[in-house]
Amino acid sequence: MSQAPTPRTRVRRIPELGVYDRDRVHAILDEAIYCHLAWVADDGDPRVIPTIHTRIDDTLYVHGSAASSTLRAIKQGLAVAIAVTLVDGIRFARSMFEHSMNYRTVIVYGEAQEVTDRDELAQVFDAITDHVAPGRSADARPPSDDELRQTTFVKVALDECSAKVSEGFPEEPDDDLALDVWAGVLPLRTVPGEPVGDPLLREGTEVPAYVADYRRPGQR
Amino acid sequence: MSQAPTPRTRVRRIPELGVYDRDRVHAILDEAIYCHLAWVADDGDPRVIPTIHTRIDDTLYVHGSAASSTLRAIKQGLAVAIAVTLVDGIRFARSMFEHSMNYRTVIVYGEAQEVTDRDELAQVFDAITDHVAPGRSADARPPSDDELRQTTFVKVALDECSAKVSEGFPEEPDDDLALDVWAGVLPLRTVPGEPVGDPLLREGTEVPAYVADYRRPGQR
Numbered sequence: 001m002s003q004a005p006t007p008r009t010r011v012r013r014i015p016e017l018g019v020y021d022r023d024r025v026h027a028i029l030d031e032a033i034y035c036h037l038a039w040v041a042d043d044g045d046p047r048v049i050p051t052i053h054t055r056i057d058d059t060l061y062v063h064g065s066a067a068s069s070t071l072r073a074i075k076q077g078l079a080v081a082i083a084v085t086l087v088d089g090i091r092f093a094r095s096m097f098e099h100s101m102n103y104r105t106v107i108v109y110g111e112a113q114e115v116t117d118r119d120e121l122a123q124v125f126d127a128i129t130d131h132v133a134p135g136r137s138a139d140a141r142p143p144s145d146d147e148l149r150q151t152t153f154v155k156v157a158l159d160e161c162s163a164k165v166s167e168g169f170p171e172e173p174d175d176d177l178a179l180d181v182w183a184g185v186l187p188l189r190t191v192p193g194e195p196v197g198d199p200l201l202r203e204g205t206e207v208p209a210y211v212a213d214y215r216r217p218g219q220r
Numbered sequence: 221m222s223q224a225p226t227p228r229t230r231v232r233r234i235p236e237l238g239v240y241d242r243d244r245v246h247a248i249l250d251e252a253i254y255c256h257l258a259w260v261a262d263d264g265d266p267r268v269i270p271t272i273h274t275r276i277d278d279t280l281y282v283h284g285s286a287a288s289s290t291l292r293a294i295k296q297g298l299a300v301a302i303a304v305t306l307v308d309g310i311r312f313a314r315s316m317f318e319h320s321m322n323y324r325t326v327i328v329y330g331e332a333q334e335v336t337d338r339d340e341l342a343q344v345f346d347a348i349t350d351h352v353a354p355g356r357s358a359d360a361r362p363p364s365d366d367e368l369r370q371t372t373f374v375k376v377a378l379d380e381c382s383a384k385v386s387e388g389f390p391e392e393p394d395d396d397l398a399l400d401v402w403a404g405v406l407p408l409r410t411v412p413g414e415p416v417g418d419p420l421l422r423e424g425t426e427v428p429a430y431v432a433d434y435r436r437p438g439q440r
Contacts, residue, residue: 033321036258036268036270040266044260044299045301048258049303079265081265082268092356092431094360096346097345099349099352101254125316125317139401140315141399143316143317169418179361179422182426184415184417185418186413190307190410191410191411194407197402198312198404200403201404
């Protein structure tokens with residue numbers, strides 16, 4: 001299933017990198033733990049914050065408590081841009097000019113609506129918990145009504161979004177290929193370290209498998 | 221040296237996390253490879269893209285070619301917000317509500333100015349090359365005049381910026397501490413893999429030490 005690009009989702013600079021396939025967009029959204037949420041504040045200037053997100057079908061949910069004063073004030077929908085970025089490596093070229101990153105990114109545009117329905121909020125809590133650590137929602141205590149009220153989630157329909165995927169090796173002219181300069185890709189990966197138990201952990205509480213064997217969806 | 225927070229850089233939600241110390245801000249900007257740049261487009265809606273940056277003293281330079289149609293159109297300075305984020309781990313709490321990320325982020329606000337001076341452009345090319353891979357600028361071919369003309373960098377003074385640092389373990393009420401649920405921190409790190417040479421690499425070209433032993437400034 002694919003989506004026609006709109007004027008602002010069309011990837012302009014290097015058109016062949018644009019990806020409008022829904023499954024690839026979903027895979028990037030699901031693999032990335034966090035995103036950057038941008039909006040225009042009342043003063044007309046841009047704001048951007050890092051926050052976590054989760055996807056349920058074709059809706060992106062974003063944790064908005066750090067921006068809740070803005071987000072809650074907007075009842076009619078707040079125009080947002082959301083970037084989700086995975087860096088896969090550094091592309092070393094023989095010229096400074098052709099250096100680049102290998103990465104996958106999704107940009108989503110839309111009107112953010114606050115999630116106010118209690119059941120939907122509870123469902124998003126489960127989903128975002130499992131987004132950060134698949135399997136965790138079965139163990140962690142679900143939110144109380146009070147905690148639900150203290151939490152801001154906003155949702156954006158995945159109607160206007162596109163992925164950009166940059167991969168492979170540098171493309172350089174013959175003059176540069178003749179240079180005696182190393183070129184290639186240094187892969188970069190985000191990996192878990194050893195889990196560190198909370199100092200107040202009850203004695204005998206085991207590290208669950210989804211922590212000990214942590215990996216992101218889509219990663220080997 | 222510290223900076224007084226402005227209304228928009230003051231960290232509102234969890235005030236004790238706000239960091240206005242210039243050295244800590246610099247360290248986060250220098251360790252992160254890339255950033256997210258947000259601005260308000262002509263249509264009044266927000267835009268955000270991932271891009272790379274570098275710092276020279278108290279000026280942040282951002283590679284803007286992906287947004288160059290917007291950035292070049294603005295000769296008087298474009299209001300931007302730039303987020304630089306390092307994720308250090310997942311903080312597992314006994315309740316879903318107290319789950320969080322350990323992270324360090326810097327948000328910079330300012331007026332972006334295109335870099336038009338040829339010498340400054342060349343200096344930024346060196347700096348951003350070494351930002352991505354410390355040591356690389358000594359080996360890679362410097363940009364030609366043509367390449368300088370094709371590249372957009374914008375700069376923002378680091379006058380209005382703040383860091384937010386979230387670290388440590390979850391703080392939970394006694395009722396939750398009594399639950400038999402694992403809690404703690406799963407550290408996350410971005411690590412290099414094995415360098416992959418370009419298929420067109422000249423025979424006998426060695427992998428340089430700054431690639432083979434790659435690490436970010438500030439990382440052990």
